[in-house]
Amino acid sequence: MSTPNMSRRGFLMASGSVAASAILAGCGGSSDGSSAAASDTFKIGGIGPVTGAAAIYGSATKFGAQVAVDEVNAAGSIKMELNWQDDEHDAEKSVNAYNTLKDWGMQILVGTTTTTPCIAVTTETNADRIFQLTPSASSVNVIGGEEIGADPGNVRKDNVFQMCFTDPNQGTASAQYISSKQLGKKIAIIYNNADAYSTGIYQKFIDEAAALNLEVVSTQTFTDDQTDFSVQVGDAKSNGADLLFLPIYYTPAALILSEAKKQDYAPKFFGVDGMDGILDLEGFDTALAEGVMLLTPFVATAEDEATQAFDEAYKAAAKSDANPNQFAADAYDCVKAIAQAIETAGLTPDMSAADLCEALIAQFTDASFSYSGLTGESSWSTTGEVTKTPKGMVIENGVYMPLDEA
């Protein structure tokens, strides 16, 4: 970690208002975990990009979490307070945001929204023993564990759990979905090889595609800040791909869709959860996204009562007419799942963050614990991965429609 973080820690220690922390204890002097105890409210921290290139995800998770906290408080059996910090999808800013939240007395962390910052923050929460449930950071390196494909040396961080699918599961599920629905014969892939999320999905997709005998005719990469996709799209086109798999975020995806139109190339486009949000991009011509498919566990247009109620509450919280995306639903489910675990285990707000952490780990990994929410029936294994069923979506007339019915 860099010097600014160290000096920040020094500042936190001096202010003496922080819950138990191995690092602080190591520095000596600070009294452990006393500040948050005075309250009858669980202090829930949230981190995600509310500004910056990935702002749509962070805002969605922020408002989704807020809706859930409001509901929990309205129900009355436990009280929660949410403090959301912006990290601009930047690892260093994310750790700073985490330190701000610790300063505030956070007991449980919902976040972070995006993968790269999340990997940095999980290292901190694991050392500090703060329970962390991320709505959408999907890399296996977030939860750690070499046996499930994390980088060598990245051991399982037992306090971290995911609400979304891991990247390998998204990649595998995408390949299986494409194969079983016979969506494409010749597949092209464009992925960001400077991004852990994108590469993670790509690797598992390509493995599964080989196992299912899907023909991949073009594989192209790009890096952050790149805006010219003429070569990548041109390669997919000249190789005659009829399906373009895009395991990337929506900002480059929008550029790729526009480039494909420019080259008069119209394959099927298949995205993953990072594609979600493309319809809310300011100035984006939604006609470009017509027919784009993606795998997601949640659709705002679904007609069940819970989804409709969430849709309404979300729009009121976000002061917007835009439908909540799956990130909002994931964050909502994070807070509700934590609330359910707290109630089931009978935890109280006066417990220290470290005690809550151990109790929640025990609860989440308990075989009998499962949570039923907006994104389906979720349960967790000791690896931190979630188990649930993905749904295929397609964009029609500017809204997501279930693919199976369309």
Add this chain to the structure above:
Amino acid sequence: MGFLTNLINGISLGSVYAIIALGYTMVYGIAKMLNFAHGDVIMVGGYICFIAMNNLGLPPVVAVLLSMVGCTCLGIVVERLAYKPLREAPSLAVLITAIGVSYLLQNTALLVWGADPKAFRSIVDLPSIKLLGGQLTVAPISIVTVLANVAIMVGLTLFTTRTKMGKAMRACSEDKGAAQLMGINVNTTISMVFAIGSGLAAIAGVLLCSTYPTLMPTTGSLPGIKAFTAAVVGGIGSIPGAALGGILLGIIEIFAKAYIGTQLADAIVFGVLIVVLLIRPAGLLGQEIREKV
């Protein structure tokens, strides 16, 4: 066919670099300073055009004109406030000031327009043109970009050789002191150069965002640096040099991506700069208008 497509894309990208490089080269040639804020003026031009088209609903032509007027004013204000007081200062001070202005513009844009990327709608919203029985498709915006590049280059060459103001600029470029003795208002001339350079930046911004339809406060940075590279490769201070350098760099970048690898493309672009500077320190076309001592 892939080769031809890549060539067209390369020329299109290169033309954008060339227009940006013209701005760098004009300012350097006459004011002898590297205006590192040029890339950020491009970004401002893009935002003005975006707002004019999306929020005010103006037609593209009006939006582009508005953007040019906005950027020209911005260029004049920046020059007056940041660069003019440093006219006699060492060039290093001016260079650092330019970098400061660059950051100021970027962060102001961050405050005003936010960091969320905007999807820029192309000013030329026409379907692509199919050639050779549909094997080759050319985007209309590419054609517009290339034409704009040629028009600007020819216009600037005529301006600097035929008009009184243009001649004054060349005189300032050769010897400021002597130009002043001949009755040329050096300060006004330099302000004029900034006005023209910033107006060009607006066009470059609109064309850049139309070709690659994304807009955020950092949009101008990387193209700005690459265009500066193009200006140096072509020979900074030379107008045809900027055009040649820009197009060359665009083609190299696209070909490097297509035939060597997308990760290496930027490294190769800047590698070319090093090679050119080793072989011809003044740039490809730089020698002709180098100062004679």
